[in-house]
Amino acid sequence: MTRETTDAAPSLTLSGIGHAYLGRTVLDAVDLTLAAGEVAALVGPSGCGKSTLAHIAAGVVEPSRGRVARRYRRHGMVFQDPRLLPWATARANIAYPLRLLGLPRRERRERAEQAAQRVALDRADLDKFPIELSGGMRQRTAIARALAIDPDFVYFDEPFTALDVALKRRMQDLVIEAARGARFGALFITHDLMEAVRIAHRVVVMDAHGRGIAGTRAVPGKPGGRDDGTVYRLVAGFLSDDPLFRHIHDIDERRTP
Amino acid sequence: MTTARAGALLDRLGRVGQFLWSGWAGLAGLALFAALWQAGHERYGDFILPAPLATLAAGLTIAADPAAWELAGQTTLRAVEGFALAAAAGAAGGLAAGYSAATMRLARPILTVLLGVPPIAWIVLAMIWFGSTDGTIITTVLVAATPVVFVGVAEGAVTRDRGLDDMARAFGAGPLARLTTLGLRHVAAFLFPALTVALGSAFKVAVMAELLANTGGIGGALAAARANLDVAEALAWVLIAVAGLIAVEYTLVHPIRSEFERWRNAARPWGVKR
Numbered sequence: 001m002t003r004e005t006t007d008a009a010p011s012l013t014l015s016g017i018g019h020a021y022l023g024r025t026v027l028d029a030v031d032l033t034l035a036a037g038e039v040a041a042l043v044g045p046s047g048c049g050k051s052t053l054a055h056i057a058a059g060v061v062e063p064s065r066g067r068v069a070r071r072y073r074r075h076g077m078v079f080q081d082p083r084l085l086p087w088a089t090a091r092a093n094i095a096y097p098l099r100l101l102g103l104p105r106r107e108r109r110e111r112a113e114q115a116a117q118r119v120a121l122d123r124a125d126l127d128k129f130p131i132e133l134s135g136g137m138r139q140r141t142a143i144a145r146a147l148a149i150d151p152d153f154v155y156f157d158e159p160f161t162a163l164d165v166a167l168k169r170r171m172q173d174l175v176i177e178a179a180r181g182a183r184f185g186a187l188f189i190t191h192d193l194m195e196a197v198r199i200a201h202r203v204v205v206m207d208a209h210g211r212g213i214a215g216t217r218a219v220p221g222k223p224g225g226r227d228d229g230t231v232y233r234l235v236a237g238f239l240s241d242d243p244l245f246r247h248i249h250d251i252d253e254r255r256t257p
Numbered sequence: 258m259t260t261a262r263a264g265a266l267l268d269r270l271g272r273v274g275q276f277l278w279s280g281w282a283g284l285a286g287l288a289l290f291a292a293l294w295q296a297g298h299e300r301y302g303d304f305i306l307p308a309p310l311a312t313l314a315a316g317l318t319i320a321a322d323p324a325a326w327e328l329a330g331q332t333t334l335r336a337v338e339g340f341a342l343a344a345a346a347g348a349a350g351g352l353a354a355g356y357s358a359a360t361m362r363l364a365r366p367i368l369t370v371l372l373g374v375p376p377i378a379w380i381v382l383a384m385i386w387f388g389s390t391d392g393t394i395i396t397t398v399l400v401a402a403t404p405v406v407f408v409g410v411a412e413g414a415v416t417r418d419r420g421l422d423d424m425a426r427a428f429g430a431g432p433l434a435r436l437t438t439l440g441l442r443h444v445a446a447f448l449f450p451a452l453t454v455a456l457g458s459a460f461k462v463a464v465m466a467e468l469l470a471n472t473g474g475i476g477g478a479l480a481a482a483r484a485n486l487d488v489a490e491a492l493a494w495v496l497i498a499v500a501g502l503i504a505v506e507y508t509l510v511h512p513i514r515s516e517f518e519r520w521r522n523a524a525r526p527w528g529v530k531r
């Protein structure tokens with residue numbers, strides 16, 4: 001798939017987005033456009049408003065200013081915390097969006113099990129309640145829930161933080177595979193520049209105070225086409241030479257006296 | 258598929274077993290109570306406190322009398338009618354208050370006033386309004402039981418997880434879908450304990466109101482027993498009222514509640530389960 005042909009019809013357009021919580025501005029004049037099938041990694045220091053932006057884009061939060069135009073069919077979302085229904089089993093949690101779509105019980109069950117398989121959740125764990133699952137299992141349940149509805153766009157908000165290295169890679173490969181097969185585009189929030197460079201077409205850096213997008217960098221090559229050495233070199237290059245990335249890990253140094 | 262079904266069945270059987278076990282523990286508690294009662298009887302004599310077995314015998318005699326069933330039925334009907342009204346009014350009001358802060362602010366002082374008026378005053382008022390009829394009893398029960406349900410439901414609605422609401426919204430759920438799939442399910446966990454308490458107080462208030470308003474039922478029978486200074490009969494009627502309450506609680510309220518609390522129990526080790 002070539003990006004040039006799809007640039008004409010963006011899947012998501014955010015224009016002039018601003019938002020304030022209780023009078024405190026957290027986002028201002030954010031413009032961002034994602035091409036169809038594009039995976040964009042959104043990075044920025046903690047508290048700069050990445051999650052808020054994703055919530056606005058997904059229609060969870062009404063922005064105070066600006067417009068959101070969605071041109072995809074249906075989105076899924078993986079929140080920063082799993083947000084599972086505590087009273088429902090993992091299976092029922094994965095099937096919850098399907099229930100909202102009004103699918104018959106049998107089909108819900110089948111599709112939930114397929115989605116669970118994609119995120120390597122054991123069948124035996126599907127009958128457990130969230131409280132009985134490990135942190136990583138909960139996160140995978142939440143990922144499966146987002147994938148079960150067969151979305152053509154997915155919002156990922158730091159989805160793989162609770163996973164071990166091997167599982168993290170496996171989940172990243174899932175996103176890469178989806179991007180390559182044009183199954184879905186994604187806005188992928190992460191703190192991990194390695195992850196961003198590995199899976200995305202483009203890295204978008206948010207301003208440290210939510211005042212718009214500080215800049216974006218296309219990542220050379222295609223997701224899935226970059227080996228580990230390339231990823232490592234690209235990240236090292238970004239961090240040492242590119243002023244855009246100078247502040248993304250700043251937050252700790254700023255806070256410490 | 259079949260193994261899953263068998264597993265679910267086993268799970269349910271396990272819960273029935275647990276439930277019976279809790280009934281067994283309850284029986285032990287009752288036996289202890291009866292022993293204390295017997296000790297009291299031996300200390301104070303037949304007139305003040307008849308023996309538990311004698312009371313039981315009196316209770317059985319009453320239970321063998323169809324007229325007594327009619328009286329008990331009368332009380333039960335009144336209590337349940339008042340309870341049903343209270344449950345409906347309390348749940349609706351509680352939901353409204355839990356979802357809208359303005360309603361909550363309006364409702365809170367009204368609630369304080371309602372709770373501040375002693376039940377006995379309501380009985381007097383209801384007697385003036387309705388005379389010695391069912392209406393008196395039902396009104397008193399309604400006033401006594403509604404605040405309990407209201408507070409429980411409102412607390413449930415207020416403590417709902419807004420993160421889950423946002424999650425549902427992200428997957429395209431409208432307000433109605435969010436209410437039915439998330440809000441009501443969360444509130445149910447608060448509703449059932451409140452209903453248990455409300456049902457208990459409905460029975461107690463119904464009996465008290467019957468006694469004071471002289472409108473028949475168990476309360477009326479109690480009044481008659483008092484007039485005849487028949488302590489055994491009075492205690493027998495109390496026993497019957499309590500037995501009815503326990504029956505309703507263990508056949509209806511507890512099974513439904515344990516079904517709703519399944520996920521909470523899932524995290525508890527075996528020994529700690531109630």
Ligand SMILES: Nc1ncnc2c1ncn2[C@@H]1O[C@H](COP(=O)(O)OP(=O)(O)OP(=O)(O)O)[C@@H](O)[C@H]1O
Nearest residue numbers: 021022026044045046047048049050051052053080
């Ligand atoms: N519900 C809320 N009410 C008030 N303020 C909020 C709320 N949610 C977020 N904020 C504030 O908005 C700002 C941006 O928060 P947001 O969660 O979008 O940051 P983030 O970039 O996702 O951070 P992180 O990388 O740590 O997840 C923060 O200063 C936060 O305190």
Ligand SMILES: [Mg+2]
Nearest residue numbers: 050051080157
């Ligand atoms: Mg965040």
